[in-house]
Amino acid sequence: MSEPPLRVRGLTRRYGELTAVDGLSLEVRAGEILGFLGPNGAGKSTTLRACAGLLRPDAGDILIAGASLAAAPLRARALMGFVPDRPFLYERLSAREFLDFVGALYGLAPDACAARAAALLARLDLVEAADDLIEGCSLGMRQKVSVAAALLHDPPLVMLDEPLQGLDPRAARALKDLLRERAAGGGGVLVSTHLLDVAERMCDRVVILHRGQKVAEGSLEELRGASGLEASGAPATLEDVFLELTREEAAEGGR
Numbered sequence: 001m002s003e004p005p006l007r008v009r010g011l012t013r014r015y016g017e018l019t020a021v022d023g024l025s026l027e028v029r030a031g032e033i034l035g036f037l038g039p040n041g042a043g044k045s046t047t048l049r050a051c052a053g054l055l056r057p058d059a060g061d062i063l064i065a066g067a068s069l070a071a072a073p074l075r076a077r078a079l080m081g082f083v084p085d086r087p088f089l090y091e092r093l094s095a096r097e098f099l100d101f102v103g104a105l106y107g108l109a110p111d112a113c114a115a116r117a118a119a120l121l122a123r124l125d126l127v128e129a130a131d132d133l134i135e136g137c138s139l140g141m142r143q144k145v146s147v148a149a150a151l152l153h154d155p156p157l158v159m160l161d162e163p164l165q166g167l168d169p170r171a172a173r174a175l176k177d178l179l180r181e182r183a184a185g186g187g188g189v190l191v192s193t194h195l196l197d198v199a200e201r202m203c204d205r206v207v208i209l210h211r212g213q214k215v216a217e218g219s220l221e222e223l224r225g226a227s228g229l230e231a232s233g234a235p236a237t238l239e240d241v242f243l244e245l246t247r248e249e250a251a252e253g254g255r
């Protein structure tokens, strides 16, 4: 695929007076997991929702595997899977029914959909709960159903907003393995997280957002070099780089 899974150019999104995302450009390349980092309120969820077609940008272009979200929204949305920060599920369906429903929305053949749903349910340790109503599912189980729904149609781009929230260690490992496999298969993954040690191990590159603007982008090596922290002695961790780049000046106040 010549077009990258995601290309964002000059994305701006305001809420009234507040500019939550301010001229952001970024790219998720085929075969990579891009970590999307930033303090609370930096604009990560706003960016991800805009890229998922759930929020209209005030300015900028979003291309999903070459398809313009503005010009060809249905085609663009079919090329992505999105795991929002709060799962949106139908309470009166079981996990398996929900996946059947999502597969039908994406136009998957019923047999292929059932086989893929079964494989994802097994990978995410949901087989036992697969036929219970979602309303009785725990937070982590819902999160896993939401992940399965996003991966069901095997899209070139998967975006996840803090997907490890609420997952137990085994589920977190299963998710990380699934994302790594997608990248190894040539897909692109964009994942927001506050877990910097996880990002350090899982992501090929990271983008750090601060007050709606990109303050750093690159591999950990590149970020270390750019931060200038390395010169001070011990090797900088991603946490060191993050805290340095997102430090609030006392006079600026929060947002």
Ligand SMILES: Nc1ncnc2c1ncn2[C@@H]1O[C@H](COP(=O)(O)OP(=O)(O)OP(=O)(O)O)[C@@H](O)[C@H]1O
Residues within 6 Å of the ligand: 015, 018, 020, 038, 039, 040, 041, 042, 043, 044, 045, 046, 047, 255
């Ligand atoms: N629906 C909304 N209406 C008004 N302001 C909003 C809305 N959604 C988000 N904001 C504001 O936009 C800014 C960015 O919020 P966003 O949720 O994108 O940040 P985030 O980086 O995802 O933060 P967190 O790490 O806490 O999830 C914040 O100042 C937030 O208060």
Ligand SMILES: [Mg+2]
Residues within 6 Å of the ligand: 044, 045, 046, 085, 161
């Ligand atoms: Mg958020």
